[in-house]
Amino acid sequence: MRLEMAEFSVREIRFSERFCYRDGVLEVDRNELARLVLRDPRIQAARCEIVSPGDAVRVTGIRDLVEPRLKASGSSQVFPGVLGPVAPVGNGVTHRLSGMAVLACAAYEGTIRAGTGVQRSAILDMAGAGAAASRFSTLKHLVLIVEISSGIAEVEAHGAIQKAELEVALRIAQTTRGAMPAKSEIFQSNAAERALPRVALVQGCLTDAQQGHSGVSYYGLPIRESLTTAIHPNELFDGAVTVNTTRCVAYSPTTWDWQNHPLALALYRAQAAGRLNFAAVLLERIAFENFHGKEVVAHSTAQLAAQMQVDAALVTWTGSGNAFVEVMMTIRALEERGIKTVLVTYEYGGKDGIDSPLLYYVPQANAAVSTGSRDRWIELPEAEKIIGPYDDIKVLSYPGAPKTPARERLTLDARDMIAGGVDNWGGRDWVCELF
Amino acid sequence: MISKELDRAGLPVALITAMYPVAEQVGASRIVKAVAIPHPCGDPNLPAELDAKLRREIVLTALKALQANVATTTVFAPEGRSRS
Numbered sequence: 045m046r047l048e049m050a051e052f053s054v055r056e057i058r059f060s061e062r063f064c065y066r067d068g069v070l071e072v073d074r075n076e077l078a079r080l081v082l083r084d085p086r087i088q089a090a091r092c093e094i095v096s097p098g099d100a101v102r103v104t105g106i107r108d109l110v111e112p113r114l115k116a117s118g119s120s121q122v123f124p125g126v127l128g129p130v131a132p133v134g135n136g137v138t139h140r141l142s143g144m145a146v147l148a149c150a151a152y153e154g155t156i157r158a159g160t161g162v163q164r165s166a167i168l169d170m171a172g173a174g175a176a177a178s179r180f181s182t183l184k185h186l187v188l189i190v191e192i193s194s195g196i197a198e199v200e201a202h203g204a205i206q207k208a209e210l211e212v213a214l215r216i217a218q219t220t221r222g223a224m225p226a227k228s229e230i231f232q233s234n235a236a237e238r239a240l241p242r243v244a245l246v247q248g249c250l251t252d253a254q255q256g257h258s259g260v261s262y263y264g265l266p267i268r269e270s271l272t273t274a275i276h277p278n279e280l281f282d283g284a285v286t287v288n289t290t291r292c293v294a295y296s297p298t299t300w301d302w303q304n305h306p307l308a309l310a311l312y313r314a315q316a317a318g319r320l321n322f323a324a325v326l327l328e329r330i331a332f333e334n335f336h337g338k339e340v341v342a343h344s345t346a347q348l349a350a351q352m353q354v355d356a357a358l359v360t361w362t363g364s365g366n367a368f369v370e371v372m373m374t375i376r377a378l379e380e381r382g383i384k385t386v387l388v389t390y391e392y393g394g395k396d397g398i399d400s401p402l403l404y405y406v407p408q409a410n411a412a413v414s415t416g417s418r419d420r421w422i423e424l425p426e427a428e429k430i431i432g433p434y435d436d437i438k439v440l441s442y443p444g445a446p447k448t449p450a451r452e453r454l455t456l457d458a459r460d461m462i463a464g465g466v467d468n469w470g471g472r473d474w475v476c477e478l479f
Numbered sequence: 480m481i482s483k484e485l486d487r488a489g490l491p492v493a494l495i496t497a498m499y500p501v502a503e504q505v506g507a508s509r510i511v512k513a514v515a516i517p518h519p520c521g522d523p524n525l526p527a528e529l530d531a532k533l534r535r536e537i538v539l540t541a542l543k544a545l546q547a548n549v550a551t552t553t554v555f556a557p558e559g560r561s562r563s
Contacts, residue, residue, distance in 0.1 A: 333515035334497050366498055366516055404501050 046232040047278040048137045050116065050225035054144040057094045057184050065219035070141065072186060077212050081190060086204035089191040092212075093431050095147075096184050099170040102424075103187060104432035104450050105149040106166040106463045108289040109180060109300035110209050112141040114217035115282070123283035125264030127210050134278030139220045145300050146216070147185040147463075148209035151433035152192040152201050152290060157443045161198060161255040166292040166463040167437065167450070174424040178464035179472050180300075188212050189433050198290050199256030205289040209299075231278050231312050234321050241355040242323035243314075245277070245307050246345055246378070246385075248330040248371050250296070250363025257288040259296060260362065262327065269337070271344040273327045274352065277308045280325065294459050294466035295364050295390070295418060306471035307358050307388060323354050328374060331367035338370045346377035356384040360469055368403045379408035387412040388470050395421050395457070415467040416474060419458040426453045482507045493544040493555070495519055495537065503552050509544040510554045511537065533557070 053068055060071035074092040081090040095101050115121040118136020121128040147168070154163035168180055175181035190208055192201045251258035251267045258266035262273070263284055275284065285302045292298065311322040328345045332338045349357060357378055361371045368389075375385045391401035391414050401414070427450070436447040439454060439461070448454070459465030467474070482492040486508050496502050497513040513519030514533070521534040540557040547553070 333517055335499065366501075369498060369501065404504060 045134050045276050045278050046230065047134050047281060048228050048230055049281060050137055050139045050220075050228045051142050052139060052220045052223065052225055053142045054184055057096075057144060057186055059092075059094065063215065063219050065141070065223065070144070070216065070219065072216060077188070077215065080211055080215060081188070081208040084204050084207060086193055086196055086200060087190050087208060088193045090208070091189050093187040093189065094185070095170050095187055095431055097170060097175070097182050100172075100428035101170050101431050102174070102427035102429075102450060103147060103149065103168045103170070103185070103463075104165070104430055104434040104437055105151060105189070106147060106168055106432070107150050107152075107205050107292050108148045108209055108287060109145040109185075109298045109463065110148065110213045111145055111300050111303050112213040112217035113283065113303065114139040114214065114220060116221065120282070122214070123210050123264075123286065125261075126206065126283070126286060127214065130263045133282035133284055134276050138282055139217055139223075139225065140303075141217055141220070144184040144186065145180065146209050146213045147180075147187045148205055148289060149187060149189045149432045150192055150201075150205050150289075151190070152196075152205075153194070154201070154290065155195075155197050160252045161291075162443075163198060163201070163290040164293055165434070165437075166294060166461055166465075167432075168463045169424055169427060172425050173422060174462060177422055177459060178462050179467060180464035186212070186216065187431055189431075191433060197256065202257050202288055202290045206286065209289070210283075231281065233276070234315055240319070240321050242353055243311060243320045244324045244326055244349055244352070244354045244357045245305075245311060245322075246326045246328055246349070246357045246359045246374060247305075248328045248359070248361030248363075248367065248374070250331045250361065250365075250367040251329055252331070255288075257290070259288050259291070260327075261286045261288075267327070267329055269332070270329045271341060272329075272348050274348060275325050275327055277305075277312065277322060277325050280305050280308055285327075292463060294462055294464065295468060296362055297468055298463070301469070301471070304471070306469050307360060311358070320356075324349075324352055326357075328370070330361060330370040331363065331365070332370065335369075338373055341370055342373035342377040345374050346381050346383065349378060349383055350381045354383055356386075358388055359385050360388040362468055365403070372404050372406045372409055376406045376408040379410075385409070385411065388415060388468075389413075390415050390418045390466050390468060392419050393417040394419060413470060414474075415470040415472070418460070418466045422456050422459065422462075424454040424456065427451050480505060491545050493541040495541055499554055503554065506552055508549050508552060509547065510552065511541045511544055512554060512556045513537065 055068040
């Protein structure tokens with residue numbers, strides 16, 4: 045499998061009467077995009093805005109982010125099973141518009157009132173402390189703001205939001221058809237080279253099996269109680285893994301993150317530098333409801349990795365809570381088979397960073413990379429302007445929680461509400477300080 | 480953590496939990512194996528009669544655990560449950 049990723053970097057997005065990409069300037073026709081999205085009867089209003097790094101704005105109602113991509117050659121297309129048929133991806137040439145995202149925002153009340161299926165949206169500050177806390181504040185955003193018609197169930201609302209964001213992203217990416225990229229990167233398995241260690245990425249995925257959308261989809265199908273699945277890293281780059289767009293919580297990576305998985309990219313680049321072979325991506329469903337399930341899925345991952353002659357693995361995850369027990373048990377199961385592991389995870393730590401950093405640990409977990417603390421308190425200054433569907437937001441998510449004006453100074457007791465505020469996979473440039 | 484504080488105050492505690500390895504790690508004194516995280520004290524997949532029996536077993540196991548003298552962390556498994 046060989047994928048050429050052609051990069052078209054975007055330094056400015058402009059509204060115009062046409063769609064055009066030239067020399068880093070992307071022109072988009074906002075009226076045409078609104079018309080495109082409004083063909084879906086589940087969406088009753090749609091508009092577009094532009095925000096850039098440093099703008100004194102706070103974006104509200106964020107449901108997901110996506111990087112515009114286009115399959116320029118090859119038989120398939122991006123986002124298989126969602127925008128197109130379930131057909132193999134990861135081959136041919138894909139164009140990407142780098143340095144930007146379609147930031148999908150939606151007004152949606154939801155029909156579920158409590159539990160893990162409740163709709164949730166995030167915010168993003170483009171300046172100040174909130175911007176410093178998010179990896180997305182450095183991107184240019186085409187903000188797509190939709191209103192979901194009333195009485196739509198969560199799984200249908202997800203379908204509407206996701207279709208809208210992906211169609212808008214595809215329409216924009218089509219501006220690069222036939223154009224020459226400034227640079228390209230080749231992603232290809234290197235199976236023949238046996239002298240180098242074979243390294244896998246073990247990607248724990250918290251899924252809520254009982255919800256309409258479990259949280260993580262493969263070719264558009266929500267993953268429920270599956271055992272471990274081996275996929276090709278190139279499938280990630282072509283959008284084979286997508287997320288629930290009615291729930292944007294910072295410890296659940298967005299579509300943009302899956303398209304740009306920093307650990308998959310890092311393993312490929314280490315392979316290109318001749319240091320290792322990128323053997324596989326193993327998707328491991330985590331958050332089994334009892335201990336037996338957790339034991340078996342950890343075994344399933346280690347068994348598959350051993351069979352694939354994997355020598356070492358990066359182990360990481362999405363989500364929160366008891367799903368971390370599987371992550372640790374997976375490390376134990378891999379290490380017991382002689383497969384070296386490095387854990388990549390965020391930490392808890394509490395308001396001041398002095399509480400227990402992890403829920404659970406095993407002695408075999410002897411190498412870990414921290415990607416920062418999730419629940420340090422943060423103060424966001426007042427914003428000059430709100431962009432998005434909500435002028436008032438709930439800072440606390442329990443049913444009946446009071447709303448506060450989104451523009452005001454906000455005190456958040458965790459980073460969960462900031463889009464890009466939790467760095468599950470270490471995509472940011474972190475530095476370490478020892479005390 | 481709460482169970483440890485109750486222990487420290489001299490009150491016997493039995494902690495019913497599906498995540499008993501986490502409880503062991505924290506150092507709870509008496510741990511009772513529960514069914515699953517969303518339904519620790521019963522199993523909605525069982526017919527009502529069998530579920531009632533299971534629920535009773537779990538509570539009785541917890542009461543037995545409360546009366547047991549334990550020197551270190553001890554796990555109690557309700558009878559009739561092979562795995563959980």
